[in-house]
Amino acid sequence: MTDTDTRTIRQMCDAFDVTPRTLRFYEAKELLFPIRDGQKRLFTRRDRARLKLILRGKRFGFSLEEIRQLLDLYDTGDQQYTQMKETLALAQERLEAMEAQREELDHAITDLRDQMDWVSNVLGSLDPDKKAAE
Numbered sequence: 001m002t003d004t005d006t007r008t009i010r011q012m013c014d015a016f017d018v019t020p021r022t023l024r025f026y027e028a029k030e031l032l033f034p035i036r037d038g039q040k041r042l043f044t045r046r047d048r049a050r051l052k053l054i055l056r057g058k059r060f061g062f063s064l065e066e067i068r069q070l071l072d073l074y075d076t077g078d079q080q081y082t083q084m085k086e087t088l089a090l091a092q093e094r095l096e097a098m099e100a101q102r103e104e105l106d107h108a109i110t111d112l113r114d115q116m117d118w119v120s121n122v123l124g125s126l127d128p129d130k131k132a133a134e
Contacts (some may be wrong), residue, residue: 006042016051031068
């Protein structure tokens with residue numbers, strides 16, 4: 001492995017817009033496995049790919065444990081068939097949950113707008129400046 005194959009913690013932070021603490025946390029959770037050279041951590045191409053998937057999974061709302069389990073399926077030896085199959089199933093569940101949340105949020109937004117309109121109308125009918133002009 002050459003120096004160009006690995007990245008320092010600073011290079012990883014800059015490339016992925018994360019903090020060193022985040023990378024150390026993912027390492028502690030056994031999501032990343034950098035090479036240790038004394039106090040120095042060197043991240044391989046595989047670590048970079050894993051971090052990209054971790055960040056994507058987090059954006060989609062997967063738990064770190066779900067992400068770890070999916071990443072662990074990479075080495076099953078079936079050309080990632082099991083990993084992709086499990087990822088698709090978990091993604092379908094997450095999509096359904098997100099769509100349900102969106103529907104609830106859409107209803108809440110509509111209700112809030114209705115309440116704001118009602119309050120605005122009530123305020124308009126109680127406006128002392130408007131009554132004085134009448």
